[in-house]
Amino acid sequence: MIIATPAASPLLDRVLDHAIMRMLVSLLIAGTLFAAILLLLGTNPLDAYAAIFRGSLGDSYGWSEILVKVVPFILCAIAAALPAQLGMINVGAEGQLQIGALTATMAALAFSGLAAPVLLPIVIVAGFLGGALWGGVAGALRSGPGLNEAISTLLLNYVALRIVDSFTHGLLKDPASFNWPFSPPFVDAARLPTFGDSRAHAGLLLALAAIGIVWLLLNRTRWGYEMRVVGGNPEAARRSGLRVGRYLLIGMLLGGGFAGLAGMIEVSAVNGRLQPGIGVGFGYVGFLASWLAGSRPFAIIPMATLLAIIAVGGEVLQISAKIPSSSVNVLMALILFAVLATRTLRLSGRLHRA
Amino acid sequence: MLDVLLASILTGAVRSGVSVLYATLGEIISERAGVVNLGVEGCMLMGACAGFVVEAITGNALLAIAAAAVAGGSLALIHAFLSITRGANQLASGLATMFFGLGLTGLLGAPYVKANITGLNTVSIPLLGDLPFVGPILFRHDLLTYLAMLLAPALWLMLTRTRWGLAIRAVGERPTVAFAAGLSPARVQYSAVIVGGMLAGLGGAQLSLAYTHTWVEGMTAGRGFIAVALVIFSMWDPLKALVGAGLFGGAVAFQFQLQSLGVPISPFILDMFPYVLTLLVLLVWGQTGKRAMPEGLKSVLAGGSQNPIAAGPVALRSATSAAE
Numbered sequence: 001m002i003i004a005t006p007a008a009s010p011l012l013d014r015v016l017d018h019a020i021m022r023m024l025v026s027l028l029i030a031g032t033l034f035a036a037i038l039l040l041l042g043t044n045p046l047d048a049y050a051a052i053f054r055g056s057l058g059d060s061y062g063w064s065e066i067l068v069k070v071v072p073f074i075l076c077a078i079a080a081a082l083p084a085q086l087g088m089i090n091v092g093a094e095g096q097l098q099i100g101a102l103t104a105t106m107a108a109l110a111f112s113g114l115a116a117p118v119l120l121p122i123v124i125v126a127g128f129l130g131g132a133l134w135g136g137v138a139g140a141l142r143s144g145p146g147l148n149e150a151i152s153t154l155l156l157n158y159v160a161l162r163i164v165d166s167f168t169h170g171l172l173k174d175p176a177s178f179n180w181p182f183s184p185p186f187v188d189a190a191r192l193p194t195f196g197d198s199r200a201h202a203g204l205l206l207a208l209a210a211i212g213i214v215w216l217l218l219n220r221t222r223w224g225y226e227m228r229v230v231g232g233n234p235e236a237a238r239r240s241g242l243r244v245g246r247y248l249l250i251g252m253l254l255g256g257g258f259a260g261l262a263g264m265i266e267v268s269a270v271n272g273r274l275q276p277g278i279g280v281g282f283g284y285v286g287f288l289a290s291w292l293a294g295s296r297p298f299a300i301i302p303m304a305t306l307l308a309i310i311a312v313g314g315e316v317l318q319i320s321a322k323i324p325s326s327s328v329n330v331l332m333a334l335i336l337f338a339v340l341a342t343r344t345l346r347l348s349g350r351l352h353r354a
Numbered sequence: 355m356l357d358v359l360l361a362s363i364l365t366g367a368v369r370s371g372v373s374v375l376y377a378t379l380g381e382i383i384s385e386r387a388g389v390v391n392l393g394v395e396g397c398m399l400m401g402a403c404a405g406f407v408v409e410a411i412t413g414n415a416l417l418a419i420a421a422a423a424v425a426g427g428s429l430a431l432i433h434a435f436l437s438i439t440r441g442a443n444q445l446a447s448g449l450a451t452m453f454f455g456l457g458l459t460g461l462l463g464a465p466y467v468k469a470n471i472t473g474l475n476t477v478s479i480p481l482l483g484d485l486p487f488v489g490p491i492l493f494r495h496d497l498l499t500y501l502a503m504l505l506a507p508a509l510w511l512m513l514t515r516t517r518w519g520l521a522i523r524a525v526g527e528r529p530t531v532a533f534a535a536g537l538s539p540a541r542v543q544y545s546a547v548i549v550g551g552m553l554a555g556l557g558g559a560q561l562s563l564a565y566t567h568t569w570v571e572g573m574t575a576g577r578g579f580i581a582v583a584l585v586i587f588s589m590w591d592p593l594k595a596l597v598g599a600g601l602f603g604g605a606v607a608f609q610f611q612l613q614s615l616g617v618p619i620s621p622f623i624l625d626m627f628p629y630v631l632t633l634l635v636l637l638v639w640g641q642t643g644k645r646a647m648p649e650g651l652k653s654v655l656a657g658g659s660q661n662p663i664a665a666g667p668v669a670l671r672s673a674t675s676a677a678e
Contacts, residue, residue, distance in 0.1 A: 037458075145637055145640065146640075146644075151583050151636070152636075154392075154579040156633075157576075158575065162625050169620065169622065170620055288450075324571075325460075326456065326457045326461050327457065330458055331457075332453065332457075333451075340446060340450065341435075343442065
């Protein structure tokens with residue numbers, strides 16, 4: 001939609017024209033608002049920001065934690081970004097991650113006798129397929145009966161969490177876990193290797209490879225081009241003979257698959273077993289990352305990293321300042337608020353696309 | 355035996371459905387004005403938390419209910435500002451709003467998690483409450499439940515018979531025409547979104563003050579999203595929302611009954627039932643429902659999600675003149 005607004009300040013607009021400047025302005029706004037909330041809660045915001053900074057970027061442990069957190073954020077962002085090319089809104093990475101973690105666990109336990117070079121690929125594929133299945137449910141509901149995927153994926157998230165709960169309390173419960181809802185631990189051959197003795201792990205390479213693959217798919221293949229045609233104008237795509245419904249389904253299958261891969265990585269590399277609460281919230285953070293990145297694959301990396309810094313810093317804040325971990329959600333939401341509020345901000349009288 | 359079972363399921367359906375009914379009614383008002391608010395989940399949490407905290411501090415239930423409405427409305431105001439004034443994508447803004455509500459209530463409510471409250475207790479309506487069968491089902495509830503039952507027909511009257519209702523529908527269907535007719539679409543949308551958020555806040559309050567008497571972070575567990583789905587099922591009609599919320603409440607009550615009867619199904623599987631039922635209901639009746647969709651929403655739910663009013667009077671004026 002073309003919108004004209006009255007003339008005011010072209011200089012500020014030129015500043016806002018740069019994506020990075022716009023992001024910095026948004027961060028500044030969000031940071032100020034968050035500081036105000038901390039003040040109201042009786043916490044010194046300067047101390048809090050210092051704690052966030054020291055805990056995340058201040059030492060090597062913080063750095064390795066950021067590298068651990070950024071992996072699921074990147075993959076869940078892809079889960080939102082791929083369907084977004086088709087004009088779809090996948091808010092279901094949350095549930096797709098859960099199902100991916102579940103199927104990866106099943107594979108890891110079922111084939112635990114195999115050697116790592118065989119077992120790991122099986123577990124990876126199982127995680128991807130699990131996520132794809134869960135994304136595919138929403139995709140099929142959209143391309144068939146036309147059920148809005150934003151609503152269906154949100155509801156399916158809650159279903160997925162309960163499916164995982166029913167397995168960790170039931171079929172997959174480790175008899176040796178003293179009645180805790182844990183699956184048996186993974187054998188070493190089913191665990192993704194870590195870098196040296198840090199917690200950072202090979203999942204990072206998988207996530208970066210996924211970004212590269214998605215970029216190639218979108219920009220260097222006919223299929224990616226057609227995806228964008230469908231996303232741009234589904235009616236025109238339909239008239240030119242593209243089977244739109246099939247693209248919608250495949251988009252959700254692939255997107256869900258990457259979220260499932262995130263789930264596989266969480267159980268295989270980070271936790272070593274399936275238990276309730278693994279990766280909860282990562283899907284929504286991934287959605288935010290994809291949104292901030294404008295669904296562009298390479299822009300996802302810095303955005304996911306930024307959110308990972310906040311998430312790690314927030315954990316430190318929780319320990320040092322006794323502020324509940326939900327403060328992280330507040331800060332992330334404020335950043336998105338600021339980005340949404342400034343995205344269409346124009347002070348001069350030029351025409352622009354909103 | 356069977357009628358006792360049925361009565362307790364129906365009573366449970368009313369008790370569990372009320373919070374979703376409030377949220378559904380609120381979302382209907384918002385969407386009739388052309389604004390989808392996925393932040394209802396957050397508005398419910400704000401209401402649940404604010405109501406609980408105020409009740410824990412003051413012990414005054416009416417004050418708690420008022421606080422819940424104000425908290426829900428305030429959060430909705432953020433969504434209104436972003437999607438109406440700033441022209442942000444409604445779904446993204448709604449999700450950010452939900453996230454903010456989830457985080458803020460987790461932060462502010464944390465010290466009160468284990469607090470004890472009196473909350474809202476059951477008030478049996480004289481005479482009606484003593485009726486056989488229907489008495490316990492309909493007339494032995496808390497204040498907010500009675501209010502919700504009255505609210506559905508009242509909002510239907512409001513939408514169909516009052517100037518404000520007419521303005522909301524006009525703006526939701528044809529903002530340019532509404533503007534040409536002298537209405538301020540942005541102002542109408544703001545009022546609808548805020549009232550919608552206040553109602554969701556009341557729904558949250560029913561959950562924390564009457565239904566559970568507790569506050570837990572994220573306790574709405576997707577009821578706000580279920581409300582968004584039930585709006586489609588209700589065809590944006592407050593009266594049909596009674597049916598939708600009743601279905602959801604019935605599903606919750608039914609699975610509780612099965613659990614207490616000791617049915618050998620994992621409680622987690624039973625707990626999925628309300629969500630799956632909501633999806634099935636959408637699947638079966640969603641298409642018929644969509645035909646009643648306010649014109650202004652079609653672009654939002656089709657993935658475009660730009661509010662045509664967002665640009666303000668200038669764009670509307672050019673749009674109206676282009677239409678002429």
